[in-house]
Amino acid sequence: MPAPVAPLRTPDFDPLAAFPEARALRDAAKAHDWWTVDAGLARFTDPAVYLDALRGVARVTDRGFVEQVFAHNPTSAPAGTLLAWRLVEDGWAIRTGGWARHVSAEQWKGFHEHLHRAEQILIEVTARHPGYASGWVERLHTARGLSLGQAEARRRYDAVMKVAPRLHQAQAAMVQQLCPKWSGSYEAMHRFAVDCTKASPPGSVNGAVVADAHIEHWLLLDRDDGEQAAATYLRRPEVQQELLWAAGHSVLNPACRPAVGWVEAHSSFAMAFSLAENYPAAAAHFNALYAHGNLAAESPWDYLGDGPTEFVAHRDRAFQNGFRR
Structure with a gap:
């Protein structure tokens, strides 16, 4: 008789499971320790690694904390991008992932309000820090959500490629x-x-x-x-x-x-x-x-x-x- 096959273990769906360096930053974000988050992000020189760590932090930060951080650090690229990411996520939660024909006028209104504010923050981030790839990547998401068109999205993509080729x-x-x-x-x-x-x-x-x-x-x-x-x-x-x-x-x-x-x-x-x-x-x-x-x-x-x-x-x-x- 063939040997019995061992049952499969439950998969690990933690987005940072393969990225332990960013887990400490996520824990710091949960504890509202912005200094540790900011210093930790600065150590990641690879744009792909940096962006993944930033998103890992963003997923666990509550809106109130990020608003406070941004208010105290209005020229900080990571603080601005974190708030913009949170706004986009919250906006999509209002809109939902349904097809456009199933989205109500009130949902569209809330969605666009969140994305317009995120866009304004990211415009400032990329103006002050033109080499900040994460800010440009998030502007790709606001361009799509706000239906700014293919030409504008391509302009933003090209800006990313100038500072982080093949990101x-x-x-x-x-x-x-x-x-x-x-x-x-x-x-x-x-x-x-x-x-x-x-x-x-x-x-x-x-x-x-x-x-x-x-x-x-x-x-x-x-x-x-x-x-x-x-x-x-x-x-x-x-x-x-x-x-x-x-x-x-x-x-x-x-x-x-x-x-x-x-x-x-x-x-x-x-x-x-x-x-x-x-x-x-x-x-x-x-x-x-x-x-x-x-x-x-x-x-x-x-x-x-x-x-x-x-x-x-x-x-x-x-x-x-x-x-x-």
Whole structure:
């Protein structure tokens, strides 16, 4: 008889699980210790690492504390960006993630009020600190939410690239901007994702934007044409080939080492392959996460419902139908 398979452990969905250096800053933010947060952020010289740490802090800070910090430090780039991030998150909570036709006039009003204030703060941040990549990345989010258009979003993206070439968080934001639901096109979105991947070093996380683009394409097809049409799209041979190429260039490349964005990159590829029922390909990404601390990300699984629940269900299905190390 075959040996019994050990049950899978519960994944770790902590966004900073693979980033212990930022955990201390998050703890300091919870304790309202701005001095430790500010000093700790200053030690991160890699823009991708810095932005991930900043967002980790932002997720646990309450609005009142950030307002106080900004009031006492009005020219501080991290203080301003933290408040802007909080405003954008709170604005989206008012709007909700529903399709535009389901958002009420009152929700739109609250959403825009929050984003307009965030935009004004970020304008000041990037004017005082033009080389501050995190401020420019967050301005990509306000540009999209305020529907400022493709040309303005591209201007902000170019500003990021001048100070932080190939910053993957900015590229992920541009994939969103370029998708049809934000006045872009499928062609522009996919071309951008492929170009980013080709320009990135082997083993980098940038290739995940290809998976992000195909997931956005799937999402819109699911809304407009139904579940079957969306699934059929992801199963197209050319789509699967492009996903396999991007994965092989990035997180499945022998040169890849776990780094900021690595968990989210595997998560995006795993979802794109899972929805196409390409279980062996999906399992390769779930295996990588399981083997390196049993890590997991809620995004983009939250497109399907509860992120952790969907991740576990698709992981288990992939392991049953693909392979498990």
